[in-house]
Amino acid sequence: MNQAYELLPPEFYRMPTLELARSLLGCLLIKETEEGIASGYIVETEAYKGPGDRAAHSYGNRRTKRTEVMYREAGRAYTYTMHTHTLFNVVSAGIDEPEAVLVRAVEPHEGVLLMEKRRSGKKPRDWTNGPGKLTKALSITMDDYGRLLTEPPLYIAKGYIPDDISCGPRIGIENSGEAREYPWRFWVKGNRYVSR
Template sequence: MEEVPNEIVPLPRKFYEKPTLELAKALLGCLLVKETHQGIAAGYIVETEAYIGPGDKAAHSYNNRRTARTEIMFHRSGHAYTYLMHTHCLFNVVSGGEEKPEAILVRALEPRYGIDFMKTRRGIEELKNLTNGPGKLTKALGITMEDYGCSLTHPPLYLAKGFYPESISVGKRIGIENTGEARDYPWRFWITNNQFVSRHQKFEYVVNLKP
């Protein structure tokens, strides 16, 4: 079993208490960790998308839609919102604060720990394709619907400090063509030139974060 390195410590609740667009950018470079009986699997977040309901037609919580699926989005920031799309489980970070149903989809990771677990779970060997998509990364890390609603401030599923990107790219979200004006919102963020970003790397602009 691969043990958790001492330097990996869950981020505190306060980290998540930012406006959603700010948090979507702050997540880039953070380490997403899943602990199982096998050990840990983890990767650096390299791509995110923000969904800001109830005014965002692309959000599951659009128009304050409160269902069994979206219930956790109305809770405090820093919980896991998982849902099924086709046969894939997708992972989101709840944001916005209580009664403000917002969330951030994690779209891609750069593998870091437990890579052998990831390869076995995905049934592939190529490192670049292990976690370069929202359905790929959940399968690689072992994130499932059982993680719905869990707090991200402690095991088994949590975020930890990673690295600070030099620059991030900003562009339109993916796969939401039938959402009116929402399809054009520049609410997708990724680490510029990172090889593990999923696809469609056309950007609106780049933010240089280097001092």
């Protein structure tokens, strides 16, 4: 159960956002709750590069209650509610550099029974193959907003090194002008849990 996960150090999150998005692939995202531990390997991410990125919530240095945490140091959780779903991002870059990496999909690892319960009635690959789905499967909520990802109950640990990584345009940002063309989405090639 409580195996020896090797947590990623705070320094890990300080690399450039695009690099971080790629480096997070294969890492383990872990959430501890009263019900137990659930974790999954990150298999799909998207980079959002702050002020110059029309698709980012922090475009033009928009600073609000919601985006506030992106202006803090790297390695914190930026959770965001959309419709009925919670989305999970990893804050990157430095203080006053509002950049982040959206985790779009994970591959179930530990706590499969919990995920099945939380996503009842769904097929295994529908448990975590989308940004709103994985948060439900891992029980990530707005309570996790601003939390450091280097300590329980929500943290990221070393996983495996993916053999093959692909990149392409991001998803769900049609209304963002030219920014939607940028190949800032990364995923593990061939992995079944990648969305779309």
